Amino acid sequence: MNMVLPFVDERKEFVVGFRAQTEWKWLIAAAFFMGEIGAGMYVVSALNNYMSGALVGLLVVLVGKTAAHLLYLGRPERFWRIFAKPSTSWISRGLYAMVIFAIFGALYIAPSFDAFSWVPIDQASSGGQAILGISLLAAVVVMIYDGFVMSYSPALPFWNTTLLPVLFLSYSLLGGATLTLVMMYGSSFSNTIIQIVERLELWLIIINFLVIAVYLYTQYYSNVTARKSVMMLLKEEYSVPFIVGVVIIGLVITLIMALSFTQARLGFILVGLAISELIGDFLLRFLMLRVGIYPPVVF
């Protein structure tokens, strides 16, 4: 059979061809985005002992991600059933991780705020450090489980790689570091800590660039369907949002802004950095969903 097959975007068309994944779109991208940058922000802030940042990160996950997911579900009133199958389902595992993250994250940061100073936890004690460790571990699972949700099935070859959770992890940390930097700057935080986060930001931009390049390279050479997805990102319908949005705005301009910020600590540079990074961060997730392609049924 001739392998020059059409791309079928419309499900109702009864023809053989590559078919786009059409169910998970912007609402799922928004849920992934908020869950990952929120958890990333918690990790970066908590490790730098910046509790206001950790609180915002926690809230972004619990309010933003949860709301986006509930809005998407066909039957949100049955959401509790997600707890049923952690043995095989990454969605189920992710919900458990979110609950553990919420409980241990809240316990760890609570004593830092006057309203909750009665919480009997000493953050510096071994018990406090254990709570921090569990919350960080759960936050990392929240950052990567979306990648496993997507990569777990062989249905969409472009997603079916272990590099996807790695890509989401590095993007989560970058988003988290960016938002932490913005909050730290706004609250006149210690200069030394800001420098550490700045350096982390610079390294993460470079790491993200490398991970994307390796992802596209390996997927281009993996199979015909994954190659089609790569071509959609680089040359076909999504090339403009990918190259302009994810690569130029999300990485190149973010890198230039981050380097400029190290030279001159100006608020508008930081705002520009945050906007460009978040645009790239969201677009990456959205475009990953849009270029999910099913292989054609051919014999």
Add this chain to the structure above:
Amino acid sequence: MVRWGMTIDLKRCVGCNACTAACKAKNQTPPGVFFTRVLIHEDGEYPNVSRIFIPVQCNHCSEPPCVRVCPTGASEQRDDGIVIVDQTKCIGCRACYVACPYNNRFYLDRNFIEEGYFPDVVTPPEKLKREEFPGGKGGVVAKCDFCYDRIEEGRDPACVRTCPADARKFGDLEDPESEVQKLIRQRHGKQPIPEAGTDPSIFYLE
């Protein structure tokens, strides 16, 4: 143990979509939802052109990714290999829909009950079927269930029974003497997208 399966003879299929219509009549699915349908592939260039019809539906895989990814246990595999969706448990997350390599699952909108094939009217058969629908008002995933209610009565699935070209055969894949097993052996039956590693229960004969 029985493992229900099907063979589809691509040389016999004439692309009449009688299976599509029979499935529609049996399940009264709303517009845009086809538990089975016939895909067309045109191959070659004028004047040497050929047209191939490929009927597709849920493959009732023995290693179904849809069952693995379902967070609620709504997608499940029966002992006879049939993969079903328990719509009373489904939350409409569509993880199974996305995870199916064959793209053969469908999402029923929350307003699907009011959606008929004719404008502003839901016909009595549509109404009857939707009143029986276990998913209630919708917001859940649905798909081919191999007409297990008919199988339990000793009858073939509606698509098999109705095929005028006799392209579809249904039977027990575990029984070496069954017609489907003999056809698979004699005609080297092929499973769709074998690289997905799902071991479908539908075999195509060329």
